[in-house]
Amino acid sequence: MGVALLSVIKLFVFSFVTLGLIPQQTLASITRHYKFDIQMKNVTRLCHMKSIVTVNGQFPGPRIVAREGDRLLIRVVNHVQSNISIHWHGIRQLQTGWADGPAYITQCPIQSGNGYVYNFTIIGQRGTLWWHAHISWLRSTIYGPLIILPKRGVPYPFTKPYKEVPIIFGEWWNADPEAVINQALQTGGGPNVSDAYTINGLPGPLYNCSSKDTFKLKVQAGKTYLLRLINAALNDELFFSIANHTLKVVETDAVYVKPFETNTILIAPGQTTNVLLKTKPNYPNATFFMTARPYVTGLGTFDNSTLAGILEYETTTLHSTLPMNKLPLHKPILPVLNDTTFATKFSNKLRSLNTPQFPANVPQKVDKRLFFTIGLGTNPCSQQNHNNQTCQGPNGTMFAASINNVSFAMPNTALLQSHFSGQSKGVYSPDFPISPVTPFNYTGAQLNNTNVGNGTKLMVLPFNTSVELVLQDTSILGAESHPLHLHGFNFFVVGQGFGNFDQDKDPKKFNLIDPVGRNTVGVPSGGWVAIRFLADNPGVWFMHCHLEIHTSWGLKMAWVVLDGKFPNQKLLPPPLDLPKC
Numbered sequence: 168m169g170v171a172l173l174s175v176i177k178l179f180v181f182s183f184v185t186l187g188l189i190p191q192q193t194l195a196s197i198t199r200h201y202k203f204d205i206q207m208k209n210v211t212r213l214c215h216m217k218s219i220v221t222v223n224g225q226f227p228g229p230r231i232v233a234r235e236g237d238r239l240l241i242r243v244v245n246h247v248q249s250n251i252s253i254h255w256h257g258i259r260q261l262q263t264g265w266a267d268g269p270a271y272i273t274q275c276p277i278q279s280g281n282g283y284v285y286n287f288t289i290i291g292q293r294g295t296l297w298w299h300a301h302i303s304w305l306r307s308t309i310y311g312p313l314i315i316l317p318k319r320g321v322p323y324p325f326t327k328p329y330k331e332v333p334i335i336f337g338e339w340w341n342a343d344p345e346a347v348i349n350q351a352l353q354t355g356g357g358p359n360v361s362d363a364y365t366i367n368g369l370p371g372p373l374y375n376c377s378s379k380d381t382f383k384l385k386v387q388a389g390k391t392y393l394l395r396l397i398n399a400a401l402n403d404e405l406f407f408s409i410a411n412h413t414l415k416v417v418e419t420d421a422v423y424v425k426p427f428e429t430n431t432i433l434i435a436p437g438q439t440t441n442v443l444l445k446t447k448p449n450y451p452n453a454t455f456f457m458t459a460r461p462y463v464t465g466l467g468t469f470d471n472s473t474l475a476g477i478l479e480y481e482t483t484t485l486h487s488t489l490p491m492n493k494l495p496l497h498k499p500i501l502p503v504l505n506d507t508t509f510a511t512k513f514s515n516k517l518r519s520l521n522t523p524q525f526p527a528n529v530p531q532k533v534d535k536r537l538f539f540t541i542g543l544g545t546n547p548c549s550q551q552n553h554n555n556q557t558c559q560g561p562n563g564t565m566f567a568a569s570i571n572n573v574s575f576a577m578p579n580t581a582l583l584q585s586h587f588s589g590q591s592k593g594v595y596s597p598d599f600p601i602s603p604v605t606p607f608n609y610t611g612a613q614l615n616n617t618n619v620g621n622g623t624k625l626m627v628l629p630f631n632t633s634v635e636l637v638l639q640d641t642s643i644l645g646a647e648s649h650p651l652h653l654h655g656f657n658f659f660v661v662g663q664g665f666g667n668f669d670q671d672k673d674p675k676k677f678n679l680i681d682p683v684g685r686n687t688v689g690v691p692s693g694g695w696v697a698i699r700f701l702a703d704n705p706g707v708w709f710m711h712c713h714l715e716i717h718t719s720w721g722l723k724m725a726w727v728v729l730d731g732k733f734p735n736q737k738l739l740p741p742p743l744d745l746p747k748c
């Protein structure tokens with residue numbers, strides 16, 4: 168009897184531990200304090216020294232590490248001339264939209280000499296996210312990892328890694344990125360492309376003058392490493408591979424996925440991907456390149472260079488007669504630049520883990536069906552900039568980009584404040600179109616008129632609206648893959664395809680069982696993607712292409728999610744130190 172009871176207790180404890188259902192009182196959540204001083208710093212890359220805007224003089228910026236359930240208090244103080252705001256990319260910000268960060272959407276920017284404390288709690292999320300500046304192009308140097316560990320005692324749903332390594336990809340300009348975007352917006356043409364891609368801030372040996380600026384991943388044989396990959400590049404989706412090693416994908420955008428193995432991953436700006444790297448059982452007599460280069464579908468010019476880091480087995484030299492730099496160096500083979508077949512296969516492999524502990528709560532009914540076209544367009548050459556009436560966009564116009572032909576005009580006050588104080592008149596209108604006003608063959612023939620409309624239009628959703636949104640790429644000025652990012656939510660990617668979305672046929676093929684959950688999804692080049700999300704987070708939420716140049720051109724919009732009935736369904740009041748415009 169006693170033995171039986173004991174084994175029942177053991178079983179009980181065992182299942183609590185294995186299922187991660189640890190009793191609440193043992194899971195003390197804590198408050199973590201960080202200080203971000205925005206300051207200039209001289210940094211040299213490609214033999215080119217320049218003064219860049221940084222957090223605490225670090226490039227890339229400091230790593231934030233917290234656990235699920237923790238509260239973060241991050242005090243940002245602006246010591247530079249430019250306005251600044253910081254976004255915690257992928258954090259849900261339940262009821263705390265004031266801490267989300269996009270300038271003129273949820274807050275006025277922090278002006279020179281001022282500060283602001285971002286105050287939020289991480290609820291129901293664990294995995295790799297990141298933070299970045301969210302104003303103009305300052306995120307080119309202001310970015311870093313935001314790592315959320317599971318609650319104490321809760322294991323990963325995969326092999327416990329021997330070590331974890333954040334790997335953040337970036338894009339480097341020898342020129343000042345602020346000058347690059349300002350010039351592009353002035354002339355109406357495409358921006359100057361970057362001079363290098365970087366891995367943890369380092370371009371690596373394939374660039375001029377950069378062998379000393381090489382990221383080295385030193386590993387031991389026979390171990391499992393968790394690589395937390397983040398794409399912080401501005402304008403390029405990237406392929407990434409490590410020579411002679413396979414990667415097991417276990418998480419994307421801080422949501423666990425069904426593990427699968429691949430030689431190469433594709434990661435768009437804004438996305439994160441956790442992979443397990445199992446090192447070779449014995450020390451190899453070799454070192455290995457890990458490389459990344461862009462996946463390109465658009466017509467514009469782009470940075471066609473390749474970054475490289477080196478995977479080095481720590482004690483290979485002890486086992487080998489050759490010094491490290493004499494060992495053979497293996498190089499991975501990456502897909503060709505426009506390999507959309509690879510992109511499609513890769514995204515089709517991504518499925519939610521969907522276990523009892525990590526269920527995929529896909530909305531099964533839909534309250535609101537929306538259809539948004541995504542793509543480039545033009546504005547007429549504006550007279551104030553160009554007396555001679557020629558701009559450098561297509562046929563003397565200025566490049567623009569839009570959603571449902573609305574190119575988003577940034578307000579000069581914060582939308583969330585206008586909404587909260589009930590003073591939206593003259594700031595925004597709540598009439599974002601639910602589908603294109605004039606339907607056309609989105610992926611077919613070219614249009615004669617490529618002009619976009621301009622305005623600050625928002626889509627209003629009652630609390631808990633279940634939304635199905637189809638994002639349709641257009642071929643106006645060339646079909647192109649667009650990584651769309653939604654603030655404040657994770658969504659499920661229920662379907663995707665090429666050509667024009669067919670409302671009669673395509674929904675029948677939607678995956679409503681285990682679709683991947685994300686915050687940033689690639690709209691396929693010349694195709695569409697369908698997402699579902701539950702609007703359970705009151706506030707104003709930005710949605711935009713995470714290719715920064717497209718955002719600059721207006722490929723962005725915002726949602727207003729209204730308060731629900733109950734206190735925990737309402738946006739909290741603004742913090743007292745919220746910056747003023």
Ligand code: C2O
Binds near residue numbers: 269301
């Ligand atoms: Cu990662 Cu609105 O941004």
